Amino acid sequence: MKKSRAETAETRRRILEVAAREFRRNGILGTGLAEIMSAAGLSHGGFYRHFASKDQLVAEAFAADMDTFVGSAKAAVEQGEYAILKHMENYLSSERRDDCLGQCPISALGSELSRADGETRGAASRSVRKLIDALTVPGHSKNLASARADAIAALSSLIGAATLSRIVDDRKLSDAILSETKKRLAARRSKSRFKPDTSNGK
Amino acid sequence: MKKSRAETAETRRRILEVAAREFRRNGILGTGLAEIMSAAGLSHGGFYRHFASKDQLVAEAFAADMDTFVGSAKAAVEQGEYAILKHMENYLSSERRDDCLGQCPISALGSELSRADGETRGAASRSVRKLIDALTVPGHSKNLASARADAIAALSSLIGAATLSRIVDDRKLSDAILSETKKRLAARRSKSRFKPDTSNGK
DNA sequence: TGTACATCAGTGAACGCGCGTTCACTGATGTAC
């Protein structure tokens, strides 16, 4: 039952996509290969035709998942200041918090990533760097270093608030964490803007 | 080989302490009961004389671990503004990041906690609330609600920066995340202080 | 273009292993008189 090259590539892509989703939902250790392969419509023995180990799958699936996430951040940044803020507010929306599939890979896997093997750690490092680069808006601050510092600070707040809001089993407190962080991000962005831009402020 | 009540209580306490440490180091799913019991100097069959399940241990160990963490935050707050800032800067120090045992329970378990069972989620919620309460410094802001909002924002930044700094496999970037967040926290605290206090600023 | 054959994607069963949990047993502790 050998498949064509195109089918093989498509299968590999599907495994990566399903794996990223399941890892985000149940964690890395909480997700078995059988579960992933079954969700991809395959028997789980075939896994090793595509990957050498679960570790390799984790590294690749996380990297691909982050690329998508970074892509959407980039798209927002290209649309200007208003879109960036909307993007961050959407990231911290209660709807997104309640959707277990809507998590970003970092907040979904945070503590597990720091214990992952070298390949995954490396992939995670590259992804975080790409994300910081994507969120660095040169026109937003007085210079590039300052813009990058703004990006790092914003990202820390975003990841921390997203993580806390999902830990807390109390809707009111969780909402407060999200809305307070959104408020501060909005204030900071409108305040520290160096060159006034023409996009409509919130 | 029945033990006295005092010895039994001491054993239970020791299991909780060791468990909290191992969970922080290897994660919840990454730590086995046999490993915990062995680190506590016991055979692993005896576990169920003290706890009904691993889930119960997780909830109790996390709660106790957080109580210690909240206690140290409270102690800093009682010492005034300078001690608070020092406490936060220590939390984000590179030494602490590199010490896998020095992590706070939230940043160490973040993503796993949101997938934990009801008991643990409940314990986590109560702990986070206690931590926010502890970090709420009424004299620091213009009113209590504002002080609480400051606490939530600071906590989000702290958790996010700690999480990111441990994911990143690149010392320079990791250090930048920590130091940038420390810088912003210091700026924010000195700026938003409502009543000037007499402690020596940094 | 057609044929013969090597390749290899996918199947399904099996492997060893570590997990959380259970259990029969031991013997010091705590209790009842």
Added chain:
DNA sequence: TGTACATCAGTGAACGCGCGTTCACTGATGTAC
């Protein structure tokens, strides 16, 4: 205070289960001529 007995903390082996990984096999695909 002393004795008889029930309790139960801790041991060590076993349980079933799901995990990541391996493997013999199938048969369509891709290649060589």
